[in-house]
Amino acid sequence: MTITALMPVYGRSEVAPVRGEGCYLYDAEGHEWLDFASGIAVNSLGHGHPHLVAAIQRQAATLMHTSNLYKVPAQTALAERIVSLTFADTVFFTNSGAEAIECAVKTCRAYQYAQGHAEKFRILTFSNAFHGRTLATISATNQEKMRKGFEPLPDWFHVLPFNDLEAVAAAIDPSVGGIMVEPIQGEGGIRPATKEFLQGLRSLCDAHDLLLILDEVQCGVARTGTLFAHEQYGVTPDVMAIAKGIGGGFPVGACLATERAAAGMVVGTHGSTYGGNPLAMAACQAVLDIVAEPAFLARVRESGERLRAALEQMIPNHDDLFDSVRGVGLMLGLKLKTDSRAFVAHARSHGILTVAAGENVVRLLPPLIIEEHHIRECVDKLSAAARSFVPAEAA
Numbered sequence: 256m257t258i259t260a261l262m263p264v265y266g267r268s269e270v271a272p273v274r275g276e277g278c279y280l281y282d283a284e285g286h287e288w289l290d291f292a293s294g295i296a297v298n299s300l301g302h303g304h305p306h307l308v309a310a311i312q313r314q315a316a317t318l319m320h321t322s323n324l325y326k327v328p329a330q331t332a333l334a335e336r337i338v339s340l341t342f343a344d345t346v347f348f349t350n351s352g353a354e355a356i357e358c359a360v361k362t363c364r365a366y367q368y369a370q371g372h373a374e375k376f377r378i379l380t381f382s383n384a385f386h387g388r389t390l391a392t393i394s395a396t397n398q399e400k401m402r403k404g405f406e407p408l409p410d411w412f413h414v415l416p417f418n419d420l421e422a423v424a425a426a427i428d429p430s431v432g433g434i435m436v437e438p439i440q441g442e443g444g445i446r447p448a449t450k451e452f453l454q455g456l457r458s459l460c461d462a463h464d465l466l467l468i469l470d471e472v473q474c475g476v477a478r479t480g481t482l483f484a485h486e487q488y489g490v491t492p493d494v495m496a497i498a499k500g501i502g503g504g505f506p507v508g509a510c511l512a513t514e515r516a517a518a519g520m521v522v523g524t525h526g527s528t529y530g531g532n533p534l535a536m537a538a539c540q541a542v543l544d545i546v547a548e549p550a551f552l553a554r555v556r557e558s559g560e561r562l563r564a565a566l567e568q569m570i571p572n573h574d575d576l577f578d579s580v581r582g583v584g585l586m587l588g589l590k591l592k593t594d595s596r597a598f599v600a601h602a603r604s605h606g607i608l609t610v611a612a613g614e615n616v617v618r619l620l621p622p623l624i625i626e627e628h629h630i631r632e633c634v635d636k637l638s639a640a641a642r643s644f645v646p647a648e649a650a
Contacts (some may be wrong), residue, residue, distance in 0.1 A: 270603055275302025278622050278629050280608065289632055291621040292608040296441070296473045296586070299500035299542060301622035307503045307541045314537035322528060329536035336540070340482060340547055342491045343511035347520070348531030351508050352472035352498030353387025356435075358510035358525060359496045360391060360411070363433040363466045365519025370464070375432030377410075378468070381417040383613050385442030386435070386470055395435065398442075398613075418448060420455040427459065433466040433494075434459070438484040441473035444614035445581050445588025453488045466493040466516050472508070473586070476500035477546035477623055480556030480584035487583070500546070500623075505538035546623065555623050558630070559584035562619065565634045573641040581616070585623055588616040589637075593646040601644050607636040 270288065272280040278301050280288045293299065300307050314329075321327060334346040349355045360378065367375040378395070385401075386392040393401045394408040402408060413431070415422045417440065434456050440446040460467040469492040474484040478500055481487055485495075493516040498508030512520070529535075545551055563580050566589060570577040576598070578590040591598055596611040610618040621629065 268600065268603060270608065277301045277303070278625055287606060288603065289607045289629065289636060291619050291633055292610045293620045293622050294504065295499070295610055295618075296478055296620040297499045297502070298504050299476060299478070299546060299623050300503045301624050302504075304503065304545075304624070306545060307538065310537045310541035311505065311534065314534050317533070319534045320529065320532045323526060323531065327531055327533060327536070329533045329540075330531040333536045333539055336543060337509065337511065340543075341495075341511055342513065343495070344514040345512055345517050345520075347510045347512075347525065347527075348535070349498070349508040349510065349527055350506050350529050350535075351387075352470075352496060353389050353392050353508075354527070354530070355472065355496035355498050355508035355510045356386045356392050356395075356470060357389060359435070359468045359470075359494045359512075360395075361525055362494050362510060362512050362517060362520055363435075363468060365524055366466055366516055367432040367519075369519035372432065372464075374429060375465075377430045378412050378433045378435050379423060379426055379431060380412045380414050380435050381437075381440075382414055383417060383440060383443030383446070384414075384437060384470075385440070386437075386472075417443070417446060418452045420452050420459075423456065424459060427463055427465070431463070431465060433468055435468040435470060437470045437472075437474065438488065439474040439479065439583060439586060440613075441586070441618065442612055444590075444612045444616040445586060445618060446614070447581070447583060448488070450488050453485070453490045457490045460493070468492065468494045468496070470496050472496055472498045473620075474583075476542070477552055477555055478584060478586045478620075480552055480559055482547060482552065484583065501542060502535060502538045503542040505535055507535040507539055551623075555584055558623075558625055559587065561627065562621075562625075562630050562633070563587060565630050566619075566637075569634050569638055572638065576641050576644065576646075582619075585619075585621055585625070587619045588612060589619060591615045591617060597647060598640070598644055602637060602640040605636050605640040605643075607633060607640070 274281045380395040384396045386395045395412045397414040475497045495511045566580045581588045595615040599611045
């Protein structure tokens with residue numbers, strides 16, 4: 256037998272963390288990395304945050320799981336809190352971002368069915384999007400690396416150019432029931448939607464009785480300096496998927512919807528064995544205790560501005576390698592003039608963890624609790640990595 260015990264679907268790096276503390280990760284030998292990946296925007300409070308750890312420990316010792324056969328008081332309490340903080344009237348809890356997107360898609364389909372328009376099954380999505388790894392969610396992107404080997408895929412989505420409002424208007428036909436978009440594309444290269452584009456999508460949805468679905472799995476939960484990124488666009492969605500940072504490291508997601516949008520989501524239309532379990536709910540409550548505070552959100556915005564300024568000051572020193580900075584808050588991308596994946600791997604040897612993205616972008620997704628010294632350390636480590644980096648084409 257040649258296959259490994261772990262199914263070989265990941266191209267894993269050599270980093271093997273066994274412990275985390277604040278903004279740092281450590282392996283069994285004690286090697287340290289500044290974690291500016293945060294588990295791909297998951298560890299919003301860093302590692303071992305005392306408030307989050309205590310909440311999970313208390314709940315684990317009390318009750319972890321019962322299933323949705325019964326009432327889950329912690330689930331109701333968290334749903335009510337999320338409703339009070341957002342546009343939503345109702346919430347469905349999941350275990351991941353992909354599951355939250357699945358629920359969002361079903362909510363859209365169920366809405367149109369309930370309105371007597373079962374023919375409006377298709378959802379417009381956008382180039383280089385990333386909505387998850389299920390068969391439905393890879394159908395919603397045009398990224399070949401995710402679709403290859405799994406075609407033919409469901410014909411439920413029509414992929415259009417990102418930030419091209421005219422293309423969207425032209426694509427709306429009697430089969431279209433909704434539009435799904437990331438306000439800021441993560442995997443696609445930290446590409447923010449323009450305000451005109453997102454506001455235009457809202458107007459088109461209103462004009463054609465379509466649901467606007469926002470994927471804030473990566474850009475949501477304080478990552479951009481507001482609780483959700485769409486708040487900075489003056490746009491209100493009908494449905495929104497969240498996950499990653501809401502659990503601070505515990506696997507949990509949610510689908511939020513208005514009462515109107517959720518008209519078709521009645522008993523028996525959807526479900527989850529683990530979704531909304533008491534342990535996940537405790538984690539989310541602990542995260543919201545911290546990140547939903549106005550002072551904390553202001554601090555994220557300030558940290559994002561300082562990090563952006565520091566990166567922009569670094570670029571001229573390595574202008575053969577670095578091109579520009581993009582993004583919002585603490586969801587920043589450093590665009591390279593060469594292969595970003597190679598640089599991300601090289602930077603690990605200099606003690607910093609980042610994440611590669613499309614368009615040769617290095618994602619910087621630090622814990623939202625970073626301080627000034629973490630910003631300085633980040634730039635110092637990136638600069639050191641840049642000085643010794645040899646692009647493959649120059650090797």
